[in-house]
Each structure stands twice: as C-alpha cells, then as structure tokens.
Amino acid sequence: MKTMLAIISNALCRMTGRNALLIGLSEYVTLTSPSPPASAQTQRQPPKPPPVSTRAAQLVSGQTTDQPVGPGARVVVSRSFADFTPQATFDIKKCDLHRLEEGPPLKAELTRDQGLQYYRTMQTVRRMELKADQLYKQKIIRGFCHLYDGQEACAAGIEASINPTDHLITAYRAHGYTYTRGVSIKEILAELTGRKGGVAKGKGGSMHMYAPHFYGGNGIVGAQVPLGAGIALACQYQGNNQLCVTLYGDGAANQGQLFESFNMAALWKLPCIFICENNKYGMGTSVERASASIDYYKRGDFIPGIRVDGMDVLCVREATKFAADHCRSGKGPIVMELQTYRYHGHSMSDPGVSYRTREEIQEVRTKSDPISMLKERMLSNNMASVEEFKEIDVDIRKQVEEAAQFATSDPEPPLEDLCNHIFYNNPPLEVRGTNPWSKLKSVS
Amino acid sequence: IQAQFNVTVRDALNQAMDEELERDERVFLLGEEVAQYDGAYKVSRGLWKKYGDKRIIDTPISEMGFAGIAVGAAMAGLRPICEFMTFNFSMQAIDQVINSAAKTCYMSAGLQAVPIVFRGPNGASAGVAAQHSQCFAAWYAHCPGLKVVSPWNSEDAKGLLKSSIRDDNPVVFLENELLYGVPFEMSEEAQSKDFTIPIGKAKVERAGSHITLVSHSRYVGHCLDAAAVLAKEGIECEVINLRTIRPMDVESIEASVMKTNHLVTVEGGWPQFGVGAEICARIMEGSAFNYLDSPVTRVTGVDIPMPYAKILEDHSLPQIKDIIFSVKKTLNV
Numbered sequence: 001m002k003t004m005l006a007i008i009s010n011a012l013c014r015m016t017g018r019n020a021l022l023i024g025l026s027e028y029v030t031l032t033s034p035s036p037p038a039s040a041q042t043q044r045q046p047p048k049p050p051p052v053s054t055r056a057a058q059l060v061s062g063q064t065t066d067q068p069v070g071p072g073a074r075v076v077v078s079r080s081f082a083d084f085t086p087q088a089t090f091d092i093k094k095c096d097l098h099r100l101e102e103g104p105p106l107k108a109e110l111t112r113d114q115g116l117q118y119y120r121t122m123q124t125v126r127r128m129e130l131k132a133d134q135l136y137k138q139k140i141i142r143g144f145c146h147l148y149d150g151q152e153a154c155a156a157g158i159e160a161s162i163n164p165t166d167h168l169i170t171a172y173r174a175h176g177y178t179y180t181r182g183v184s185i186k187e188i189l190a191e192l193t194g195r196k197g198g199v200a201k202g203k204g205g206s207m208h209m210y211a212p213h214f215y216g217g218n219g220i221v222g223a224q225v226p227l228g229a230g231i232a233l234a235c236q237y238q239g240n241n242q243l244c245v246t247l248y249g250d251g252a253a254n255q256g257q258l259f260e261s262f263n264m265a266a267l268w269k270l271p272c273i274f275i276c277e278n279n280k281y282g283m284g285t286s287v288e289r290a291s292a293s294i295d296y297y298k299r300g301d302f303i304p305g306i307r308v309d310g311m312d313v314l315c316v317r318e319a320t321k322f323a324a325d326h327c328r329s330g331k332g333p334i335v336m337e338l339q340t341y342r343y344h345g346h347s348m349s350d351p352g353v354s355y356r357t358r359e360e361i362q363e364v365r366t367k368s369d370p371i372s373m374l375k376e377r378m379l380s381n382n383m384a385s386v387e388e389f390k391e392i393d394v395d396i397r398k399q400v401e402e403a404a405q406f407a408t409s410d411p412e413p414p415l416e417d418l419c420n421h422i423f424y425n426n427p428p429l430e431v432r433g434t435n436p437w438s439k440l441k442s443v444s
Numbered sequence: 445i446q447a448q449f450n451v452t453v454r455d456a457l458n459q460a461m462d463e464e465l466e467r468d469e470r471v472f473l474l475g476e477e478v479a480q481y482d483g484a485y486k487v488s489r490g491l492w493k494k495y496g497d498k499r500i501i502d503t504p505i506s507e508m509g510f511a512g513i514a515v516g517a518a519m520a521g522l523r524p525i526c527e528f529m530t531f532n533f534s535m536q537a538i539d540q541v542i543n544s545a546a547k548t549c550y551m552s553a554g555l556q557a558v559p560i561v562f563r564g565p566n567g568a569s570a571g572v573a574a575q576h577s578q579c580f581a582a583w584y585a586h587c588p589g590l591k592v593v594s595p596w597n598s599e600d601a602k603g604l605l606k607s608s609i610r611d612d613n614p615v616v617f618l619e620n621e622l623l624y625g626v627p628f629e630m631s632e633e634a635q636s637k638d639f640t641i642p643i644g645k646a647k648v649e650r651a652g653s654h655i656t657l658v659s660h661s662r663y664v665g666h667c668l669d670a671a672a673v674l675a676k677e678g679i680e681c682e683v684i685n686l687r688t689i690r691p692m693d694v695e696s697i698e699a700s701v702m703k704t705n706h707l708v709t710v711e712g713g714w715p716q717f718g719v720g721a722e723i724c725a726r727i728m729e730g731s732a733f734n735y736l737d738s739p740v741t742r743v744t745g746v747d748i749p750m751p752y753a754k755i756l757e758d759h760s761l762p763q764i765k766d767i768i769f770s771v772k773k774t775l776n777v
Contacts, residue, residue, distance in 0.1 A: 264510065264513060422550050423549060
C-alpha cells in the first residue's frame with residue numbers, strides 16, 4: 001500500500017509539477033479513489049503559514065543574517081518528500097485551568113516544515129548554550145552566565161505562537177529568547193565574550209541583550225514583570241493589537257512587584273501574557289521551600305491561569321496561542337505556568353547538584369528532553385528521517401562553531417566607546433574619568 | 445513693554461504638562477490621584493477632564509509596579525510622566541528608576557531608549573516629619589544615565605518640565621511642595637507653547653562681586669532674601685540658581701568664583717555626600733580653586749531625621765540668618 005501511494009504521489013508530482021508536500025493526503029486520495037478514508041488523521045490541508053517578517057522567515061529557514069537566505073532547510077535525502085507524512089495530529093497533555101471554563105485544545109497539528117523548524121530552533125539554542133558552557137569554562141566568558149538548556153521548548157513554543165510584531169521580555173536566563181526573537185548566534189556569543197560585534201557592542205553582557213520587540217535580558221529578579229505590563233499598556237494605548245509576553249521564574253513569582261503588576265494589568269485589561277517558567281528551583285531553593293503555594297498558574301488570583309507541560313513544544317505553542325487569543329480579544333491578562341527543567345545549575349558558578357540529585361537530572365534528560373521528544377514524534381510518524389535530523393545537527397554545529405570562532409576572535413570594544421551611549425539622542429558630553437585630569441568623551 | 449504675569453509654580457507645571465500632552469500624543473501622565481482627584485497637590489488639575497482616562501491614569505498605591513509599568517511603556521514607544529506623590533515614595537520604586545530606566549541605554553549600547561520623566565515634590569514640606577521630608581537630589585544625581593532637574597520659580601518649572609518631557613532620556617524632576625502656591629513673574633516669552641529652558645544650564649539670578657551663593661529649588665529664594673539683607677551692609681552676593689543638579693553646570697559656578705573669590709553652597713538636603721559636597725570637590729578639581737580666598741562653605745539641612753515640632757523643624761533647615769552668618773564667616777567679616 002505504501003509503495004502504491006509512493007508511485008501515485010510521484011506521478012502526481014510529475015503531472016502537477018508541484019511539490020507533493022503541499023498536496024494533502026486527502027487531495028490525492030480524492031484524485032485516486034471515489035471515497036476518502038473515514039479516519040485518516042491527515043485529512044486536512046496543511047494550514048496556511050502565518051505572515052512573517054523577514055527576520056522570522058530567517059528563523060523558519062534556519063538561516064542567520066550572515067548567510068544568504070536559501071530555499072529552506074538544506075537537507076539532502078535520497079528519498080523524495082512524498083515518502084514523508086506532511087502533517088500529523090498529536091495528543092498533548094491537558095492543561096490545568098484556573099478561572100477558565102475552557103482551555104487550550106488537547107490535540108496539536110504539526111506539519112513537517114513546522115516540526116523541522118521547531119527542531120532546528122531548539123537544537124540551535126541547545127548547542128549555543130553548550131558552547132557558552134564550554135567558553136565559560138575556558139574563561140573566555142566571565143561574570144554571570146545562566147544557561148537555558150532543557151527549557152528550549154518554552155522559547156520555541158512561544159515564538160511559534162506569537163507574531164514578530166508582538167513583544168517579549170524575560171529575566172536573565174535570556175539567551176534562548178534572544179535567539180528566537182531574531183538575534184544571530186554570532187551576536188549572542190560575541191556579547192557573552194564581550195566583543196564589539198556583540199548585540200550590545202559588549203556593553204551589556206549575558207543579561208542585557210536587546211532586539212526590536214525584545215526588551216532583554218533583565219538582571220533584577222522580577223523587575224521585568226512591571227516592565228512587561230508597561231509594554232502591554234503601550235500596545236493597548238497605541239491600539240495596534242499587539243501583546244506582550246512577560247516571563248519570570250518560580251523564584252521571581254514571590255516578588256511583590258508581580259502582584260502589583262497583576263493588579264494593574266487586570267484592572268486595565270492589559271494585553272499581557274504573564275508566563276512563569278517553573279523549573280522547580282530558584283537558584284538553590286526548591287519551589288516547596290520558597291512558596292506557600294506552588295500552583296504558580298493560580299497566583300494571579302483574579303487572573304485566569306493555565307498550567308502547561310513546558311517540555312512539549314506543541315503544548316507550549318497551543319497554550320500560548322490560546323493565551324494570545326484571550327489577550328487580543330480584550331479579555332485582559334492571563335497567567336501561564338510552564339513546567340520545565342534546566343539541566344545546568346542556576347548559573348555557571350552553580351554545579352546544580354547540591355540541591356538536587358544527578359538521578360533527577362538524568363531522569364529528565366532521558367524521559368522528557370524536549371528535543372528528543374519532538375524528534376521521536378516525527379520519526380515514529382514518518383515525518384522526517386534520521387538522516388535529515390543528522391544533517392540539521394551537523395549544520396547547527398557548524399553554525400555554532402563559526403559563531404564561536406567569531407566570538408573569540410572579534411576584538412573587544414575600543415576604549416573610546418567606554419563612555420558612549422549613556423544617553424540617547426543627546427549632544428556629546430564630557431565624563432569624568434578615574435581622576436580629575438581624565439576627561440572622557442561621551443556620544444550617544 | 446514686556447507683559448509680566450504672576451503665575452504660581454503649580455500653574456506653571458500644569459501649563460507645561462498641558463502643552464506637552466497636546467503637542468505629542470505619546471505623552472501621558474500616571475500616578476496616584478493624578479486624574480479624578482486633580483492631583484494630590486492639584487498640579488494636574490483639569491488635565492483628566494481635558495484628556496480623559498487614556499492619557500491621565502490613576503494608579504493604585506503600587507509605586508514599584510507603576511514606575512516599572514511607566515518605564516516599560518517608555519521602552520515601547522510612549523513618553524510617560526510618572527508622578528510620585530512625594531519622592532519619599534520613590535524609594536519603593538528606586539530599582540525601576542535606576543536599574544530599568546537609567547542604565548538601559550548604556551547596557552544596550554544605544555539600542556533601547558527610555559524617554560521618561562519621574563516628577564513630584566522633593567525635600568521638606570511643613571510638619572510632615574521624618575518619613576515625608578527627605579531630599580533625594582544627591583541620591584539620584586549620583587547615578588549616570590539620569591538627568592536630575594530642580595526648578596525654583598515658575599519659569600524654571602515650566603521651561604524645565606517641557607524640556608524634560610521632550611528629552612529622550614530618563615529625567616528625575618524634583619519639585620517642592622512649599623513652592624507650589626508661590627506666584628512668580630513670568631515673562632511673555634515664557635507664555636509661549638514652545639518656551640523651554642535647557643537642561644544642564646544654571647542661571648545667575650542676581651549679579652554680585654563679593655561672594656557667590658549657589659543653590660537649587662526653594663533655597664534660591666532664601667539666598668536672594670539673604671542677599672537683599674547683606675546688600676544693606678555693603679556685601680554684594682552673586683546668586684546662582686543651579687536649575688539642574690545633573691549634569692551640573694560647574695562652568696557657571698567657576699566663572700562666578702573666579703570673579704568673587706568666595707563660595708557658599710546652600711541646600712535643604714543632608715550634608716554628607718550631598719550637592720554641596722559635590723560642588724566643593726568639583727571646585728577643588730578645577731580652575732577656580734586658585735581663585736578662592738577661603739574654603740568653600742556648605743549650608744545644609746541638619747544631619748538628623750526631620751523632627752515634627754515646629755520649633756525643631758524650623759531649626760532643622762537652613763534659615764536666612766544661617767546663610768547670612770555663613771557668608772560673613774566665609775568673608776571673614
């Protein structure tokens with residue numbers, strides 16, 4: 001049966017001149033037989049891709065600004081696309097709901113393209129973070145370095161459900177989001193190594209990276225939450241139908257300013273999705289030791305909440321879509337709790353095993369790794385081949401390696417830059433140096 | 445003939461905000477009681493009626509929250525005026541002012557601007573005791589990335605507030621509650637909707653040749669009163685109104701000191717690590733030092749939390765007689 005379908009599909013390709021990927025199973029079933037099968041999971045056409053800016057298009061194709069935009073994931077396979085299932089529906093974990101009658105759907109559709117895109121995004125973040133680990137141990141990165149490996153499904157799932165014109169702000173575990181919001185691996189690593197080619201010209205470091213519609217990277221725990229509510233206020237004020245995704249951790253969830261933000265966001269119906277990335281530990285303190293209530297999705301009290309499996313990129317995507325619809329329909333803010341896990345310690349100075357067991361970390365790696373889970377799903381539904389994934393991995397490794405090369409060879413910022421950018425759009429001013437005779441120049 | 449109008453500082457601030465709200469629709473005001481109450485000190489009187497809920501926003505009592513919201517709104521393209529009912533309450537929000545607002549342009553290497561004004565009454569009032577009487581000029585002026593403005597009269601208030609709102613950077617605008625009701629002459633020029641006073645430039649309020657008095661906010665008035673008394677004794681004081689604490693116009697002070705050879709600083713804040721202390725250090729480091737005939741004298745608030753009883757409160761802050769005494773000591777007369 002499968003060979004028959006392959007033959008028919010190849011024939012259809014030649015006849016129509018179209019890529020068989022774009023022909024849903026139902027279409028050529030209709031063409032080849034009078035009655036379509038009753039319970040084929042892949043009955044529907046692939047959904048029309050959402051409008052994307054060039055930056056997001058680069059993310060979709062897995063390309064960076066360094067390289068010419070190509071036709072898509074560069075994959076060389078001996079089998080034709082027709083062999084792969086173009087789209088499948090997956091069961092996803094039901095979300096716990098707070099003050100909501102209905103929640104996100106229990107099934108998620110995934111096209112082959114989407115799957116490969118999410119895989120590429122998550123794997124890129126994973127490899128980038130591991131490279132940062134390596135560079136830190138070589139003392140090429142200094143200071144704070146909070147790594148995101150393990151939590152990739154959160155960043156990838158969120159980005160897949162919002163528009164590039166929406167806004168996002170997070171705390172200090174920000175490298176993943178910096179990437180998904182459009183900054184190249186090169187510029188991220190070079191910022192970590194403090195070079196002039198870094199996204200903040202080496203002035204910011206790990207916790208202070210910015211991009212259009214991405215407000216960092218914030219070092220003070222919880223401070224980003226009122227900022228995010230303020231960005232949402234600007235969206236509402238400007239009437240642009242945009243929203244703000246405001247992320248914080250299980251540790252920050254106990255900050256007073258969060259509750260001030262919840263109050264004002266609910267009062268004024270701000271289009272803000274408050275997302276708690278609960279990775280079970282605030283630095284070295286487990287959630288049970290920090291919070292009287294560990295149901296972070298309920299902490300918004302009068303704000304509806306959803307608790308989501310943060311290790312499943314499809315679950316995150318569907319939940320965030322649901323939340324975005326809620327905000328855009330004028331219902332006000334919503335709280336999401338993503339249950340996730342970080343493999344590294346709190347930061348590079350924390351081995352991460354004094355307050356949790358190696359067994360626990362290993363168990364999550366083997367049973368719940370977000371990248372493995374997506375890969376398994378796609379493989380077992382014949383949506384892609386093992387070779388394809390290998391190709392992607394090789395390509396990502398190469399990109400990360402090149403970025404690391406740049407990040408270690410690019411010069412540090414020139415001393416003339418020391419006092420620049422204190423102000424924006426300001427005439428040049430003089431800045432006192434370390435001693436009275438040292439008069440430095442600042443331009444904006 | 446220039447038409448002179450008597451305008452209170454309160455009305456001057458109100459005019460400034462009204463004109464800027466009208467000029468740029470991205471400008472909005474938020475804070476406690478700013479809208480329906482017309483402002484705790486009536487500074488925003490009439491604005492809510494004119495501009496409505498969208499642009500004049502009453503907040504709950506959540507300084508850290510609404511200051512952060514204001515900063516976020518500024519990052520996303522609006523131009524907020526964030527009112528603290530008094531700057532004493534800004535301490536609850538000071539992290540947002542410093543770490544989220546002041547430092548962001550630098551940390552982002554110029555990618556992310558924060559065009560925001562934090563304004564409200566600063567320093568001592570009358571009978572409001574220790575927790576409601578602190579001067580924050582020195583605290584905020586310590587930090588790079590902020591501009592700190594401290595107007596004295598109505599022209600200062602209007603011109604500087606307009607400049608602050610038009611500035612693309614975080615500005616801390618320190619008003620004084622006791623000055624709100626005081627009328628000052630406002631020139632016709634100052635009546636114009638485009639009248640602004642540049643941030644970072646001091647003004648010589650009174651020319652003199654024997655000694656320089658430098659002050660900001662309410663104590664500029666005290667200095668002028670002291671100068672009037674001293675003039676009768678033949679001592680001519682040059683009175684400089686700083687107008688901006690950061691960036692401080694040291695050049696104007698130096699030019700004056702090179703003429704008068706004597707300097708007295710006057711402020712309401714505490715002495716240690718204060719505005720006067722900074723002026724002393726800067727004068728020592730600069731060209732005017734060699735022109736001093738005596739060390740700089742600082743007149744400041746007494747180094748104590750503000751007491752309540754009137755007699756004690758009166759003696760906690762610089763009085764005109766303290767300025768006169770300090771001038772004479774500095775001149776050794």
